[in-house]
Amino acid sequence: MPKIVFISSNDDEHIVDVESGLSVMEGAVQNLVRGIDGDCGGAAACGTCHVHVDQAWVEKVGGPATDMERQMLDLSDFKCPTSRLSCQITATEALDGLVLRMPEGQH
Amino acid sequence: MTPLHDLTHDRELARTLPLADFDVSHPDLYQRDALEPYFARLRAEEPVHWCRDSLYGPYWSITKFNDIVAIDTNHQVFSSDHTNGSFVLDDTTLNAVEGGIHLPNFLGMDPPTHDVHRMACSPIVAPANLLRFEALIRERTKDLFDGLPVGEDFNWVERVSIPLTTMMLATLLDFPFEDRAKLTRWSDVTTTRPGYGLVDTWEQRTQELMECLGYFQNLWDERKKLPPRPDLISMLAHNPAMQDLTPTDFIGMLVLLIVGGNDTTRSSMSGAALAMSLYPQEFQKAKANRALVSSMVPEIIRWQTPIAHMRRTAIQDIEFRGKQIRKGDKIAMWYLSGNRDPEVIDRPLDFVVDRPRARHHLSFGFGIHRCLGNRLAEMQVRVLCEEVLERYSRVEVTGTAVRVPSNLIHGFIEMPVRLHA
Numbered sequence: 001m002p003k004i005v006f007i008s009s010n011d012d013e014h015i016v017d018v019e020s021g022l023s024v025m026e027g028a029v030q031n032l033v034r035g036i037d038g039d040c041g042g043a044a045a046c047g048t049c050h051v052h053v054d055q056a057w058v059e060k061v062g063g064p065a066t067d068m069e070r071q072m073l074d075l076s077d078f079k080c081p082t083s084r085l086s087c088q089i090t091a092t093e094a095l096d097g098l099v100l101r102m103p104e105g106q107h
Numbered sequence: 108m109t110p111l112h113d114l115t116h117d118r119e120l121a122r123t124l125p126l127a128d129f130d131v132s133h134p135d136l137y138q139r140d141a142l143e144p145y146f147a148r149l150r151a152e153e154p155v156h157w158c159r160d161s162l163y164g165p166y167w168s169i170t171k172f173n174d175i176v177a178i179d180t181n182h183q184v185f186s187s188d189h190t191n192g193s194f195v196l197d198d199t200t201l202n203a204v205e206g207g208i209h210l211p212n213f214l215g216m217d218p219p220t221h222d223v224h225r226m227a228c229s230p231i232v233a234p235a236n237l238l239r240f241e242a243l244i245r246e247r248t249k250d251l252f253d254g255l256p257v258g259e260d261f262n263w264v265e266r267v268s269i270p271l272t273t274m275m276l277a278t279l280l281d282f283p284f285e286d287r288a289k290l291t292r293w294s295d296v297t298t299t300r301p302g303y304g305l306v307d308t309w310e311q312r313t314q315e316l317m318e319c320l321g322y323f324q325n326l327w328d329e330r331k332k333l334p335p336r337p338d339l340i341s342m343l344a345h346n347p348a349m350q351d352l353t354p355t356d357f358i359g360m361l362v363l364l365i366v367g368g369n370d371t372t373r374s375s376m377s378g379a380a381l382a383m384s385l386y387p388q389e390f391q392k393a394k395a396n397r398a399l400v401s402s403m404v405p406e407i408i409r410w411q412t413p414i415a416h417m418r419r420t421a422i423q424d425i426e427f428r429g430k431q432i433r434k435g436d437k438i439a440m441w442y443l444s445g446n447r448d449p450e451v452i453d454r455p456l457d458f459v460v461d462r463p464r465a466r467h468h469l470s471f472g473f474g475i476h477r478c479l480g481n482r483l484a485e486m487q488v489r490v491l492c493e494e495v496l497e498r499y500s501r502v503e504v505t506g507t508a509v510r511v512p513s514n515l516i517h518g519f520i521e522m523p524v525r526l527h528a
Contacts, residue, residue, distance in 0.1 A: 029464075037466055038466075038467075039466045039467060039468075039471075040176065040467070040473050041464075041467050043176055043180060043473060044180075045176065045179070045180045045473035045474045045477070046471075046473055046477055047477070048466075068180055068474070071218065071475055072474075072475065074222060075222060075225060075226065075229075075475060077226070077229055077230060077233055104234045104235075105233065105234035105237075105482070
């Protein structure tokens with residue numbers, strides 16, 4: 001199972017195993033990672049699983065998957081060039097070790 | 108005396124009435140809180156339902172949780188733009204039809220203008236501001252409960268829900284504190300029409316809303332002359348993108364902020380008291396384990412569902428769940444029904460303080476129009492819950508609550524409550 005590293009805005013680190021095929025948000029919620037709420041259940045429609053992808057991983061993870069994701073990120077005060085909604089990132093072995101930072105306000 | 112209405116007649120009617128004759132928009136149903144039997148049948152038998160006539164003309168009802176998410180996130184087809192009729196079923200609330208006036212605002216806008224207006228307001232609920240507000244909310248909530256009687260009846264809406272939410276709104280706007288009752292009044296006047304006990308004529312409604320505009324124009328002018336401050340009016344007055352705001356745009360935005368920042372949390376706070384009274388074992392569970400407040404708060408907001416519906420307008424023909432929706436049709440997404448959908452929510456009628464995934468509810472909407480102030484609202488309700496759990500052994504609603512006769516504002520006018528030491 002790929003390990004995903006979540007770092008909160010006050011630098012708390014949570015490393016969780018996420019089953020391949022699940023979304024990274026789903027993995028965070030199952031492991032009670034504070035700051036990843038996933039209120040909409042994975043529809044890219046609430047913005048509560050916003051993450052900043054670590055520079056080293058940007059290429060592997062890619063940019064927003066859909067217009068919906070892009071539009072939701074556009075409305076965030078904490079959007080950065082590597083912003084993603086973690087419900088739109090699928091965990092795979094290729095993402096083992098992925099580092100994601102949570103913006104301020106998600107804790 | 109039970110706090111609930113007798114729904115025997117509605118249950119029978121909901122079972123026997125032909126579906127073609129269903130109209131879930133009628134304010135009487137909301138006044139006696141009689142919706143659930145009708146919504147239950149629609150969800151089971153015709154979840155996407157055409158009402159051929161109502162006080163607000165014909166409309167589609169969307170009643171299931173996942174269908175509501177699908178409509179709410181498809182703003183390309185299902186518009187909330189004011190040029191298409193805006194976002195509430197009653198056209199008179201936000202449009203210049205019958206006696207209503209035009210109140211455009213970002214909830215009633217599609218992108219790209221929507222994004223500019225929304226983001227001009229969003230910094231007020233930024234994390235740094237929320238941190239700043241929490242101590243203030245705590246202090247006010249403590250003071251308020253210090254002044255409430257124990258063991259005797261009082262009106263919870265008037266003495267808890269309204270004061271707490273109005274003080275918060277006054278703070279967000281840096282509104283003169285001694286005049287804050289005006290905010291509550293303007294909030295109520297916005298979402299009403301003549302004949303429901305608040306205004307007698309359309310002229311009176313217009314005149315009161317113009318008074319609101321005038322009052323805020325003065326505040327804008329004052330703040331514009333001063334250095335920027337962290338209140339909403341100052342933020343707007345100093346925002347380069349907001350300098351061309353017309354008086355119509357300004358009053359439109361104001362009523363959105365006033366209703367959105369006031370009426371909604373007010374209803375959740377009232378619903379909190381009703382839930383705690385009807386489910387005393389759940390109250391005890393949370394009292395014994397305060398960590399449950401984190402799920403109790405979203406559960407209150409789901410259980411109450413302070414906004415019963417949001418409306419959209421189809422801007423093209425589209426087939427949805429086997430029904431042919433035509434361009435121009437009105438669509439009501441009944442959050443109140445979706446939040447009771449047993450396919451998504453286990454035991455949906457019950458208030459369950461330790462509900463798993465309690466945050467998965469529709470009350471804030473989904474997609475680009477999702478509630479801007481949801482974190483602040485949750486904080487206000489959280490502090491309220493914490494103080495109540497700390498102080499009292501029981502919250503008892505001692506008589507029938509008087510509800511707002513509205514298919515939009517799902518709230519209360521009066522709620523007799525007795526607090527027990």
